[in-house]
Amino acid sequence: MNELDELVRVEAVCRRFPLDHSYVNALDGVNLGVAAGEFLAIAGPSGSGKSTLLNLIGCIDKPTSGRILIEGVDTSKLNANRITALRREKIGFVFQTFNLIPVFTAAENVEFPLLVQGLSARERRSRVAAALESVGLSARANHRPDLLSGGERQRVAVARAIVHRPALVLADEPTANLDTHNATQLIDLMHDLNRRLGLTFIFSTHDARLLEHTDRIVRLTDGEVVSDTLTARTPIEGGSHGQVLASRV
């Protein structure tokens, strides 16, 4: 994969957090390239650095060293306003705990990113309707989150993440709070959106159900990439299914 084709490029990224009088390395020299349209899982046990890596790619945290490029732009060189604008326009987020605004209806929650972008009411309405339709929740548009099931809430969160047509959707443990049925539905939905709309999904998980549906799995242990694997689901140009592309990129 050519660097210029990459949507996301992570270069020698370290993230260190202070702990008492010492510090802990959440990520240690991570390198990663993600092409547009990929459906990529970051797997690993708790504390391996999955969420930290997603936060850094999502520009809601800054690396201690190294750099992250989104569509070729070095995010470390952007000021706060441009970082905010980049998140607003290029990235959609799905959180483990859904993080919907409880006083808004499903439709209003989905509308929020468009509101922040300053789109017209008419444009917002049509996009919200399309996003809710794509996650199969048109009938629940006017329900508040407390009247939705966990699976429905997470689908609303997915609709909110894709409604502004981002280049990249980041999902942090999206199935962790869902039962098997809802988790499977959500995985299928995300995969369908990936295939149908060409949306790039990067999500962290240690859910085996989700990993079974994933094209590429990057495994982290103690803040380091230990493997980067294309799964049997993905036809790989010039290689066999299940081939390990790189244990350290």
Add this chain to the structure above:
Amino acid sequence: MGKFLLLAFRNIFRNRRRTVMTLIMVGGGVAGLLLAGGYFAFMTHGLRESTINNGLGHLQIFTADHFRRDETRVLDTGINNWRQVAASVTSAEHVRGVAPRIDFYGMVSNGTKAAGFMGSAVDPVAENSLGFISRVVSGRDLDPKPAGEVEALIGVGLAKSMNVKVGDGLTILAMTSDGALNGVDVEIVGLVDHGVAELDSRYVRITLPAAQRLLQSDRVTNLVVGLDSTDNTDRVYDELIPRLRGLPQEMALKKWIDLATYYKQVSTMFNGIFLFMGVIVFFMVLMASVNTLLMSMMERTREIGTMLAMGTPRMWIVALFMLEATLLGVMGAVAGVAVGNLLGVLLNSSGLHMPPPPGYTVNIAFKVLHVPVQMIGASVLVVVSLAIASILPAMRASRLQIAEALAHV
């Protein structure tokens, strides 16, 4: 903007109990201010009208030299052709009438005891036509054309100190305009009670002709102008000023407020108390609201983190919190104005009375006026207080580190 306002409005009612407590505090502050301010307004309004109707009038005309006069020879600076002056004033719009007066000073004696007095010589017909209250509590008012002796009304305090009653006689002594001491025997036809102990212990009122004989002058010290409404004072003042120019004597026109020293003191005191109460309410709302809004911010940390992650500008978060606080203030102010006015109506119909204030001898009705300016002022006060209280939580919320906020439990 509509959705943003909707979000702020709905956020207010997330924790209904806390919102209700805040509204009670804000509304209570507004209602308290309105009740206190309404009572003060009633007191000052009542004092204003009683001051005017007790004989001060709305406007008074003096000679320009009056305020440099010798108090023992008050008519040296009096108005010569006062009937002509009165006629030119009476024709003005809103003027109900003009009453000539002589304010003079001297000694009063019952034969064994003497005391200083403040005298007021009046035309009873003119005074009555202006509705000035004589406050006779015993006996009768002055007869405009008495058949026999010179009639006098004296204050209840003076009657007590001189040990006289209605029907008794007194001798009053004063300096004539020539500088000679002159005296006249008077018959007490009534006792008056102004409700002000200091005044009632020195007060003597006789008719204008009697005073002019006593002081041996046909001048008067001042002309009291009565209007149809106190609200027209400034308008009539502006109209009368040109009319008084070009007269043989230079004249000075004074508004009632310029002569009502006691009223001004009381009004200033009430304004000071009201301002102090306003400051207390302001800080009370400010301190309590900062805590409430901080709690609200802490509870919504993850939500704020989510909004920031989605690219919401940090200033939007500041604006959201300030908007919520402002809305809360507006709702509290509306509730406070409603409750304050309702309580005011109930109090006004209760017939409550307050004990007499210092220097007064009569109870004062407890009534509350509904003053729109106070309603607006108190409302603005609490809304501003809440808006200021929201600055700290709003700034804290906007400065949250997104990753930390999203991990907040």
